[in-house]
Amino acid sequence: MLLVANAEAWPGFKTTVEQLKAGADPLTAMVEGISLVEREPKVRSVGFGGWPNMLGVMECDAAVMDGNTREVGAVGAVPNTIPVAKLAHEVMKKLPHVMLTGEGARRFATETGFSVDDVLLEDSKRVWWERLEKEMTPEQKAAFPNTPLAPLLKTITDPERVRDTTVWLAADRERGIHAATSTSGWAWKYPGRLGDSPIPGAGYYADSRYGAAACTHTGEMTMRSATARTIVLAMKLGYSLTDAVKLAVDELDELAGGFLGGVVIHAVDAHGNHQVTNFRCQGEIRYWLWEDSMPEPELRDATNA
Numbered sequence: 001m002l003l004v005a006n007a008e009a010w011p012g013f014k015t016t017v018e019q020l021k022a023g024a025d026p027l028t029a030m031v032e033g034i035s036l037v038e039r040e041p042k043v044r045s046v047g048f049g050g051w052p053n054m055l056g057v058m059e060c061d062a063a064v065m066d067g068n069t070r071e072v073g074a075v076g077a078v079p080n081t082i083p084v085a086k087l088a089h090e091v092m093k094k095l096p097h098v099m100l101t102g103e104g105a106r107r108f109a110t111e112t113g114f115s116v117d118d119v120l121l122e123d124s125k126r127v128w129w130e131r132l133e134k135e136m137t138p139e140q141k142a143a144f145p146n147t148p149l150a151p152l153l154k155t156i157t158d159p160e161r162v163r164d165t166t167v168w169l170a171a172d173r174e175r176g177i178h179a180a181t182s183t184s185g186w187a188w189k190y191p192g193r194l195g196d197s198p199i200p201g202a203g204y205y206a207d208s209r210y211g212a213a214a215c216t217h218t219g220e221m222t223m224r225s226a227t228a229r230t231i232v233l234a235m236k237l238g239y240s241l242t243d244a245v246k247l248a249v250d251e252l253d254e255l256a257g258g259f260l261g262g263v264v265i266h267a268v269d270a271h272g273n274h275q276v277t278n279f280r281c282q283g284e285i286r287y288w289l290w291e292d293s294m295p296e297p298e299l300r301d302a303t304n305a
C-alpha cells in the first residue's frame with residue numbers, strides 16, 4: 001500500500017494511514033483524512049481555513065475517483081458546506097451523476113444530512129475585505145456588491161494568494177488505485193468559478209490498471225491540458241511514470257495566452273512507484289508519503305521539472 005498527498009494533508013494523513021492499515025476502503029479512508037484537513041483553520045487553501053470568492057463567500061470544490069471502476073463523484077462551488085470531499089463521495093454512491101455544483105450541491109448536502117455551516121473564518125473575512133478594498137474606487141466601494149467584479153481581477157491573480165488544494169492518491173495491489181481532492185479554490189475568485197479539483201482528467205484521474213495523478217495550484221492550466229488524464233493515458237500507452245509526467249509537463253509548458261502559473265503534479269503507477277513534480281511553483285514544495293514498509297509517514301521534497 002502507498003499513500004501520497006500534498007503538504008497540506010498534515011491534519012488527516014496519519015488518520016488515513018491508520019485506517020488503511022486496519023483494512024479500510026481506500027476512498028473512505030482518504031475522505032476521512034481530508035475531512036480533518038477541511039476542518040483545520042490553519043490550512044489556508046482548503047475548507048474552513050480557505051479563502052472566499054470575490055463576494056466574500058466560500059465556494060468549495062472536491063472529488064473522489066475509484067480507479068477500479070472509474071466512477072467519479074464531484075462537487076463544485078458549494079456554499080456553506082464541510083466536508084465537501086465527503087459530499088463528493090455521496091454523489092458517487094447515491095446519484096447517477098458525476099458532478100453537482102452550487103445550490104444543487106447544497107440541496108443534495110441537506111438531503112444527505114450535512115448541516116449548513118458558516119464556513120468563512122472571521123480572519124479570512126477581514127483579509128478578504130482589506131485586499132478587495134485596495135482595488136476599489138470610492139464609487140465601486142459604495143456600490144459593492146452591485147458593481148461589476150471583472151475590473152477587480154487583480155485580486156484574483158494576486159501572486160501572494162495561494163491556489164492550493166489537498167490531493168491524495170492511494171495505491172494497493174489488491175484494493176486498487178484511487179484519488180481524492182478538496183479545495184476552496186483560488187482566493188478572491190470570480191463567483192461560480194470551478195477549479196480543476198472537481199474536474200476528472202484535469203485535477204485528478206485514477207485507473208487501477210495503470211496509475212493515478214492529481215494536481216495542485218493553477219487549475220486553469222491543468223483544465224486546458226487535461227493533465228491528470230494525460231499522465232494516466234500515457235502510462236496506458238506504455239510510458240514510464242517519469243516519461244508520462246514529463247509529457248504532461250511539456251504540455252503545460254506549451255500553453256500560451258490566458259493565465260499561466262505553476263502546477264504541482266502528484267502521480268503513482270501500478271508498480272508501486274510515485275513522483276511529485278513541481279512545474280514553476282515558487283518556494284519549497286513538499287509532500288507526504290507512506291508505504292507499508294514505513295513505520296511513520298514522511299514529508300519529502302518534490303523534484304523540480
Ligand code: GLY
Nearest residue numbers: 185186195217219
Ligand atoms: N488547483 C486548485 C484550483 O485551481 O482551484
